[in-house]
Amino acid sequence: MTSKQSQAAIAVVGLRRSFGDKVVLDGLDLTVPRGTVYSLLGANGAGKTTVVKILSTLLGADAGTARVAGHDVARDPDAVRAAIGVTGQFSAVDNLLTGEENLLLMADLHHLAKGDRRGRTAELLARFDLTEAARKPASTYSGGMRRRLDLAMTLVGDPRVIFLDEPTTGLDPRSRRNLWQIIRDLVAGGVTIFLTTQYLEEADELADRIGVLDQGRLVAEGTPEELKRRIPGGHVRLRFADQRGLDTARRALGRASHDSDALTLRVPSDGSLRALKTLIDRLDAQAVAVDELSVHTPDLDDVFLSLTGTDEKVTSR
Template identity: 80%
Template sequence: MTTTQPRSAIAVAGLRKSFGDHVVLDGLDLDVPRGTVFSLLGANGAGKTTTVKILSTLLRADAGDARVAGYDLARDPDAVRAAIGVTGQFSAVDKLLTGEENLRLMADLHHLARSEGRRRVARLLDQFGLTEAARKPASAYSGGMLRRLDLAMTLVGNPQVIFLDEPTTGLDPRSRRDMWQIVRDLVAGGVTIFLTTQYLDEADELADRIAVLDRGRVVAEGTAEELKRRIPGGHVRLRFADPQGLDAAMGVLGEVARDNDALALRVPSDGSLRSLKTLIDRLDDRAIEVDELSVHTPDLDDVFLALTGDSANEKVTTR
């Protein structure tokens, strides 16, 4: 009999957690499809780290139901632990050991046979570009190398779900992009990534879906583009070759912002294909030629600030 894996890698309903009188999670609902990157955004204190700790069995929820990799979090925490990997903001690498020794230690902790452990260690060193540095102490590694080694250690156990908590904090731009590519490759191989980050461009770059957490509740969820379209301020900029074209378009489009010096119009738009097609059709019907068209939508910075209100005064970093 074939067992069908559930569609969701993580399914959460009504998750609650308080510390004394302070409510950290207030009825959290999440659904993370398998083989995707799901990003949880929120200011400091919004409940991101508490969510990760609960879903990775490090902390008990006060109420609510959760399943991770198909296993009930409360009833079968050992099965959840066997199916997940956790890479935190601060590296768990033992800097007194070499990169290879760190990976072999993880292989021993996972009770891998000696030959299988050696094969897996060699494969991960190659996959993460650490073969040349394998026998150097981790204390000699750069920040980017430490992060790669930390993630490689997480993968020794072949997890189905990986929790990445602030994975690129403090990394230089090249190391960040290297880490992004590793995440993409993992997802292409079927792994599910639960990403918490304060870098909004990171979520924009990697996440298939994003949830914005504010005061323990999800206040918005969707793709990056769906979230951006919820925020006013999007527009299409039309530039014309001459004043006659500008005047003609103005007559067709009505109340739009005009820039005489640039021979341009700014037309409010949600950036969707449907609204863009409607705009182009209106201009085509009057045979009005546009020299240049560009679409401008709010970015995730705008989304975050609009959705989290006063909480946005907490530190959230953009680059």
């Protein structure tokens, strides 16, 4: 294991897992730096849930190694469990208890000192804007409130690494964005987030790095922008004030499609700063004035479809 991997929040090398004749993970390697969000994308059966189960010590691997928060998941599972939190697609909230009672129960399970339990509970209720609803049954909570309570329960043990499996499924757009901000705040505080989601927009918004899993293998990895630039179809759209400007730009740029009626050019580009600077320098050399410039890159839907060869909707399974 390299020095970079040993210092990472999550380090996986050669991870393999089969169920009967079905190979689910086929030599998976990935490294997640501390204090970042890593999102794993893949279609049904790609192996994402299996990865999360292995990393959270719920399932053993057939081969390979995995370390979470510096601990080997096979050799020291208790230390891993003490360092992580897991929030699944379906809430772990007990509907018969109040929000406060749910948190106190988690404090008991984490063996917090008696004098610390209520203080920690009050702190989390305030942090997740649940103080007013603290003594109401969880069954009366909205979807967004239940998700906030669920995540608050995960934080009782002050985990360094949190696994989030479709954390915003079923939430309205405002509740989803509120939860996104909570996740950003956690990462700013040094927590590492391992995220699976069916919303590609969510991965785009939150993830520092994204891994695309297909048939048990990591077929691509990078920042959202790096992944988008790998897919053909990116372009820069230029609009000009008159036909003369359009014609001059066409001669200067060469390979570009044009629309004379709209006075626009569409120039193939990977969207990088270097490519954009080169294009602008070529226009400046010909003293071409541009009225409007916009950069268009493929989105994560395009990336996913291109890399996995499937039009199946992304899920966390």
